[in-house]
Each structure stands twice: as structure tokens, then as C-alpha cells.
Amino acid sequence: MMKYTPWFIRAIVILLIVIVALTSCNQEKNESKITIGEVTRSVFYAPEYVAVAQGFFEEQGLEVDIQTTAGGDKTMAALLAGSVDIALVGAETSIYVYQQGAEDRVINFAQLTQTDGTFLFARNTADTFDWDQLRQSTFLGQRKGGMPQMAGEFALSKHGINAHQDLELIQNVDFANIASAFASGTGDYVQLFEPQASIFEQEGRGKVVASFGTESGKLPYTVFMTKQSFINDNQEVVQKFTNGLHKAQLWVDSHTAEEIAEVILPFFKDIDPAILISSVNRYKEQGTYATDPIIDEDEWNNLLDVMSAAGELKERVDAEVIVDNAFAEQAAASK
Numbered sequence: 001m002m003k004y005t006p007w008f009i010r011a012i013v014i015l016l017i018v019i020v021a022l023t024s025c026n027q028e029k030n031e032s033k034i035t036i037g038e039v040t041r042s043v044f045y046a047p048e049y050v051a052v053a054q055g056f057f058e059e060q061g062l063e064v065d066i067q068t069t070a071g072g073d074k075t076m077a078a079l080l081a082g083s084v085d086i087a088l089v090g091a092e093t094s095i096y097v098y099q100q101g102a103e104d105r106v107i108n109f110a111q112l113t114q115t116d117g118t119f120l121f122a123r124n125t126a127d128t129f130d131w132d133q134l135r136q137s138t139f140l141g142q143r144k145g146g147m148p149q150m151a152g153e154f155a156l157s158k159h160g161i162n163a164h165q166d167l168e169l170i171q172n173v174d175f176a177n178i179a180s181a182f183a184s185g186t187g188d189y190v191q192l193f194e195p196q197a198s199i200f201e202q203e204g205r206g207k208v209v210a211s212f213g214t215e216s217g218k219l220p221y222t223v224f225m226t227k228q229s230f231i232n233d234n235q236e237v238v239q240k241f242t243n244g245l246h247k248a249q250l251w252v253d254s255h256t257a258e259e260i261a262e263v264i265l266p267f268f269k270d271i272d273p274a275i276l277i278s279s280v281n282r283y284k285e286q287g288t289y290a291t292d293p294i295i296d297e298d299e300w301n302n303l304l305d306v307m308s309a310a311g312e313l314k315e316r317v318d319a320e321v322i323v324d325n326a327f328a329e330q331a332a333a334s335k
Helices: 006-031 043-053 072-081 092-099 147-158 175-183 196-202 212-216 228-233 235-254 257-267 273-285 297-309 326-333
Strands: 033-038 063-068 086-089 106-113 118-122 138-140 168-170 189-193 207-211 222-227
Touching: 033 043, 033 072, 043 063, 043 106, 043 235, 043 257, 043 273, 072 086, 072 092, 072 106, 072 222, 092 106, 092 222, 092 297, 106 228, 106 235, 106 326, 118 147, 118 196, 118 212, 138 175, 147 189, 147 212, 147 297, 175 189, 175 196, 189 196, 196 207, 196 273, 207 212, 222 228, 222 235, 228 235, 235 326, 257 273
Parallel strands: 033 063, 033 086, 138 168, 138 189
Antiparallel strands: 086 222, 106 222, 118 189, 118 207
């Protein structure tokens, strides 16, 4: 019968301890991997990319993978199907899911942008602009029921313009093709996000004449959201994610457009750095980037007003029904 010496037994025990520890670490790492589905790749979401590039999520022990799922419907479908853990999309999509009676509610837990991100771009480069110039013009709009279109209509109504009566409104162009449609000659005016607005100005296709973000006021325009079941099972992960995001928000708020553009440039390799700086600067100047992840009641009520005016709200949904600010408030308190 083979006899084992004490040193051999100790070596085996140590080896087993190391294996268990490594297995545990790997399990923890897998549990801390988060997949984000973002509605589009946009300079509008700069703090998200800063959080990744500056290692703010990594500091929290999170491995974050960003997937671009073009379109609000596709992003929400990915979240509901479980192919992404967290969605970055307009808060209105969570309301649509709630209105459809979903048992597993989609919960908004951290705000990223607090204004609309589109600009009114005019083909005519006259020196002066007046909102009445839009009357009887051809307007290349956005998807019905989406936040860009609803916020745009809300802003126009403030200037006495009914988008469906006073304009020739075009809404049958896919989001991804709106810029190319305008470039090919469709429309006198168009709603554009950055950096497309700056690119078109550089190309001499017209100019930005107004900001729908400024006109429509503050609202939870783009929010990180997830299913209630995910929050129930992963509260610590959601908190760590929100902590990392808030650190990025503070970093963006305290740094220049040039510094931000340099950090997020790897996410926009095909964009001229000067255009990227111009785009970030436009958003910073109008206060688009939220400085904390809290969704406040005034912003939520403004969102409901915008949706109601567009005829997309069956009934007003109180914030506490599908908003959970606990993670955002804790992150803001520990800055």
C-alpha cells in the first residue's frame, strides 16, 4: 500500500485550494459581465464610452460589452429576449412595454442624456431663421412614436406649428437612411443628431438653425434600463454599473470637448477628430449630458407631456411604477 508523506498531502491540499479559488474567481468574473444593447452608436452617448475607455466600469469589477442594436424596437426586443442585460434607449420604450401589460416590467434606473439630441438642419443657408419659415416646407422627420419625432413635434407646437398640418411631413424613411435621403435632395429641413449635423455643415449641405434639445426642455431622453427580474437577481451588479456611469458623468462634466473627444475617438474611428470635438461641444453647451443618473419627477412629467401631445400615451404612468432611482441616488451620494 502506497504511503503519502505529509509534504505531499499538504501540496495536494494547497493545489485543491488554488483550483477552488480560481474557479470561484472565474464564476465571479462571469457573473460581473454585462452586455449593453445601445439603440445606436452616437456621440450623444459620450459618457457611456468614457466609462469604458477610462476604466470606470472595470474599477467596479465589471466587464462591459457594448452591442449596437439599431432602432428602439430592436433594442427593446433584445432586452426582453435576454440577449442583452441592459438597454440604452429612450425612456418611452419602457412606457410602451408597460402599456402592453408586460409582467416583467422594464425599469429605468440610470439616466444618460437629459435633452433631445437632434438639431433642426436647414438646406437654405439664409442668414436669419424664423420658425414660420417651416410652414409649407418639406420636413424629413423621424419614426412615429420615437422620441426624436415626438420631441420635434412638441418643440414645433411651441412655435404654433402643427407638424401634420403645416408641413409636408415625411416619415417613411428608416432612421439609418435619413441623412442619405436628405443628402440626395429630399426635404427642406431635417432632424439630425451629431456628428451628422456637423458633417453636413462641413460639406456645405446647409446649417443647423435650432436645437430641439433646447426647445423641448429637460426629459429622460436616453436611459439605461433592464427587466425587474434582472434587478432582483443582480442588485449589486446594477449598483456597480451605476457607480461607474456616474463617475464617467462627472468626468465628462469637468473636462473639455477636446479631452472628451480624444477619449471616445476609438469608438468613432471614421469621424474627423475636429467634427467629433464640434459634436461633443454642441451637446455640452446645451446641457445634454446628465451630470448624475437620477431621473427626477419634473423630467419624467415633461416626457409624459411630450408623449401625450404626440398621441402616444394611453394614460400617464407615475415615475415610481417603472423608475427605480435607488441605485442612482446611492451612486450620487458616494461621489
